[in-house]
Amino acid sequence: xxIKADTGVCVGSGQCVLTGPAVFDQDDDGIxxxxxxxxxxxAADQARDAVxxxxxxxxxxxxx
Amino acid sequence: MGMxxxxxxxxxxxxxxxxxxxxxxxxxxxAEYSQVREQTPISKVRLQGGTEAxxxxxxxxxxxxxxxxxFSSDRRRDNFPIPGADKQLRERFRRQAPSLIxxxxxxxxxxxxxxxxxxxxxxxxxxxxxxxxIVDGFIDDLLATRQHPVDLVRTLSLPVPSLVICELLGxxxxxxxxxxxxxxxxxSRRTPEPERARAVDELRGYLxxxxxxxxxxxxxxxxxxxxxxxxxxxxxxxxxxxxxxxxLLAAGHETTANMISLGVIGLLNHPEQLAxxxxxxxxxxxAVEELLRYFTIVETATSRVATEDVEIGGVTIPADDGVxxxxxxxxxxxxxxxxxxxxxxxxxxxxxxxxxxxxxQCLGQNLARLELQIVFDTLFRRVPTLRLAVPVxxxxxxSDAPIYGAYELPVTW
Ligand code: HEM
Ligand code: SF4
Numbered sequence: 120x121x122i123k124a125d126t127g128v129c130v131g132s133g134q135c136v137l138t139g140p141a142v143f144d145q146d147d148d149g150i151x152x153x154x155x156x157x158x159x160x161x162a163a164d165q166a167r168d169a170v171x172x173x174x175x176x177x178x179x180x181x182x183x
Numbered sequence: 184m185g186m187x188x189x190x191x192x193x194x195x196x197x198x199x200x201x202x203x204x205x206x207x208x209x210x211x212x213x214a215e216y217s218q219v220r221e222q223t224p225i226s227k228v229r230l231q232g233g234t235e236a237x238x239x240x241x242x243x244x245x246x247x248x249x250x251x252x253x254f255s256s257d258r259r260r261d262n263f264p265i266p267g268a269d270k271q272l273r274e275r276f277r278r279q280a281p282s283l284i285x286x287x288x289x290x291x292x293x294x295x296x297x298x299x300x301x302x303x304x305x306x307x308x309x310x311x312x313x314x315x316x317i318v319d320g321f322i323d324d325l326l327a328t329r330q331h332p333v334d335l336v337r338t339l340s341l342p343v344p345s346l347v348i349c350e351l352l353g354x355x356x357x358x359x360x361x362x363x364x365x366x367x368x369x370x371s372r373r374t375p376e377p378e379r380a381r382a383v384d385e386l387r388g389y390l391x392x393x394x395x396x397x398x399x400x401x402x403x404x405x406x407x408x409x410x411x412x413x414x415x416x417x418x419x420x421x422x423x424x425x426x427x428x429x430x431l432l433a434a435g436h437e438t439t440a441n442m443i444s445l446g447v448i449g450l451l452n453h454p455e456q457l458a459x460x461x462x463x464x465x466x467x468x469x470a471v472e473e474l475l476r477y478f479t480i481v482e483t484a485t486s487r488v489a490t491e492d493v494e495i496g497g498v499t500i501p502a503d504d505g506v507x508x509x510x511x512x513x514x515x516x517x518x519x520x521x522x523x524x525x526x527x528x529x530x531x532x533x534x535x536x537x538x539x540x541x542x543x544q545c546l547g548q549n550l551a552r553l554e555l556q557i558v559f560d561t562l563f564r565r566v567p568t569l570r571l572a573v574p575v576x577x578x579x580x581x582s583d584a585p586i587y588g589a590y591e592l593p594v595t596w
Contacts, residue, residue, distance in 0.1 A: 130292075130542045131299030133549050138533075140304075149299030172534060174544035176250065 121181040122158060122166045124151045129177040138172060139165030151177060202228045202238055203266060203483055203509065205582045209448060209575070211524060212515045216240060220512055225496045231372070236264035236486070236505035237498075240512035242519040242536070244496045245485070248508055249541035254487035256543060258285040264486045264505035266585070267372045275380065280422035282430040284484070284543060291542060294427075297412060298546060301351075301405050307549050310351075314554060317346050318561045326565070332572030332593040339562070340443040340592065341436065344554055348435035351550075352428070353397065353404025362386060366433050371584055390428040394421065405431070431547075438481060439551045441581070441588025443558050446474045448578065448589065450559070451571055453526050457563065460528060464560050470528035471555045476535035477526050479511040480587040485539050510536050568596045 122142065124135075131149030135142070141162050144152045158166045170178045204213035219226065220240040228238040239245050248254055257263065258276040265272065276285075283294050300306070325338050341363060349356040368374045368382040394406060398419070401407035406428060413419055450457040450470075460470050485508040489500045500506060514535045515523040521530075538545035545551070563569065571578070572593040579590040 130295055130544065131303070132544050133302070133304040134544075136304040137549065137552075145299075145303040145305065147300050147303075148296060149301075149303045150296075168533075174250070174540045175542055 120158070120163055120166070121156055121183055122153060122170075123179045123181060124153055125177045125179075126150050126152075128175045130175045132174050134172045134174065135169040135178060138169040142166050143169060200229075201231045201266075202236075202507070203231070203511075206580070206587060207582070209445060209478070209578075209580060210452070210526075212511055216509070216512045216515065220516060225498050225500070230264060230266045230507075232265075232267040232269065234262075234264070234268075234505070236262070236507050237500055239506060239508045240516075241496070242513040242516040245508040245510075245513040246536060246540045247495065248487065248506060249485055249536070249539060249543070251493070251541070252288065253490050253493050254506060255287050255490050256285055256291070256487060257281070257287055260488045260503070262503055262505040263488050264483070264507050266483060269376055271376045271380065275383070280420070280426045282426035283546070284430060284434075295542070295546070297409065298427075301408070302546055302550060304549055307553055310347075310550075311553060311557070313350070314343075314347055314557050315561070318343055318557050319565075322561060322565050331595045333595065335447060335592040335594045336440070336444055336589060337591075339558070340440045340447075340589075343443065343558060344439035344551075345436040347550070347554060348432060351405055352431055352435070353402050353406045354393065354432060358389070361389065362432060363436070366437050369433070370437060370586055371581075373583070386433075387425055387429060390432065391421070391425050394424050394428060435547055435550075437586055437588075438547075439554050441480050441586055442475065442478065442551065442555060444589040444592045445478045445480065445587070446471075446555060446559060447562070447569075447592065447594075448571070448575065449474055449477060449526055450563070451569065452575060456526055456528050460559070461563055461567075466528055467556045467560050468552070469531065469533075470559065471552055472532040472535065473526065473528045473530060474555070475537040476514045476520065476532040478587060479514045479535070479537045481537070481539075481585070482509055482511045482587065483507050483585060485510050485536070485543075508536075510539070566596050569594055570596065 129151045133145060135151055136145055139162060142155055142158045142165055144154055146152050170180055200215050204215050206213055224241040225237060225239050225244060227235055230236055239248055286294055321339050321342050325333060345359050345363060346356050365382040365386045369379050397407045398410055460466050487506045489502055489504050489506060491502045493500045514537060517523055538548040572595040578592060581588045581590060
């Protein structure tokens with residue numbers, strides 16, 4: 120799977136960073152950045168949780 | 184005889200009930216809510232104060248509305264639902280520069296982007312040692328007290344978030360009696376309008392002077408950094424800065440304070456949950472999420488106005504109608520949180536909407552989480568025999584306020 124983040128709609132809630140600190144980070148302005156594109160194992164589960172928790176629908180998963 | 188008379192405690196219709204309904208007991212949602220959620224999940228109700236709005240009580244639809252940009256947060260719109268509001272309060276909202284919470288679309292996004300860098304998970308993690316020190320300091324004072332019972336609201340719940348937000352924003356903590364008392368007045372639905380207006384004016388006056396001082400003598404604080412940032416981008420908007428300061432100071436202390444008090448009441452009243460928490464502090468973050476869900480202290484800030492006709496859940500909400508997404512009702516929706524009346528720190532409640540949802544989801548949520556985690560961990564570790572000094576039903580609760588909480592919390596150990 121691949122994770123995609125739309126920095127244009129991110130509202131900097133930090134929910135993704137709390138959920139998957141190995142997958143997501145925030146830049147100095149609070150906007151989401153990806154630490155990995157293809158999370159695996161536990162990180163993949165965390166990425167899926169983050170997608171459903173993100174308040175702005177900024178995150179999506181592409182299964183490949 | 185042998186006839187059983189069933190007494191119905193829930194009224195058959197909600198026509199004579201004004202929303203939001205005051206909470207009778209901290210461990211239950213109002214009786215009317217479950218009935219409305221099952222029978223008419225999106226329905227027009229009468230608000231306290233007489234106006235009407237759509238009441239959205241299921242989780243899925245509530246979340247969908249809060250994420251939907253066809254709904255506006257602009258408090259200056261005629262039908263923006265403000266339970267208990269009179270004409271004067273509405274006039275005031277029209278005159279004042281809006282703050283982040285009342286902005287829409289691009290204006291909201293720009294204002295929020297100016298602020299979120301201050302509240303990233305990383306920035307807050309760096310505050311952890313200082314917050315721990317602050318909590319330990321107030322608990323030292325608590326343990327040194329000889330007179331029992333002690334009011335936990337005055338000694339811990341209010342001072343911790345007040346001092347933390349003062350240091351972050353650059354507000355002198357010495358002024359805490361002033362801003363705490365004014366915030367209490369402006370938040371209570373029982374405050375007569377002239378008195379509320381005076382409290383708002385005094386607080387805005389105070390913050391206006393503070394911002395003016397920082398414009399010429401900046402410090403190492405959020406207000407000074409916002410002034411610098413806005414100068415770089417163009418002219419300083421003084422009334423806008425005061426509105427931002429007002430929102431951050433008020434939202435930054437009163438909310439977390441109430442959540443500390445209710446969390447303590449909730450855990451002391453569920454000793455098996457408290458024991459599980461103390462056995463393994465790794466459970467604290469999950470316990471905090473469950474307490475946030477369970478009490479949902481900010482029930483109706485998640486209000487909106489439809490900017491066009493919107494079809495949702497089989498009804499059409501017409502343009503210009505007010506909508507209240509009840510966070511409490513959504514967080515007690517049994518199709519999402521099974522047996523919602525059970526306080527269960529292991530249920531995994533992260534997806535609650537106690538901080539709202541969508542673009543306005545709480546800016547201070549991760550600060551609140553950190554403060555709550557540190558307070559609960561430290562308090563129950565350092566005061567292991569802590570107990571309520573009065574029965575729960577004698578605690579004075581803020582049953583009729585837009586932010587639920589406790590006025591006083593007598594404890595002993
Ligand atoms: C337990 C504590 C807290 C609770 C339950 C809470 C709850 C909420 C809720 C429900 C909203 C959404 C309102 C909406 O949808 O229009 C919100 C927004 C907001 N909160 Fe909190 N809050 C808490 C703590 C804090 C703290 C500590 C701060 C301070 C820094 C803060 C600052 C804000 C701001 C600035 C907004 C507006 C965000 C926006 O409109 O983009 N809150 N809060
Ligand atoms: S959860 Fe969504 S809105 Fe929040 S920081 Fe991550 S991507 Fe942005």
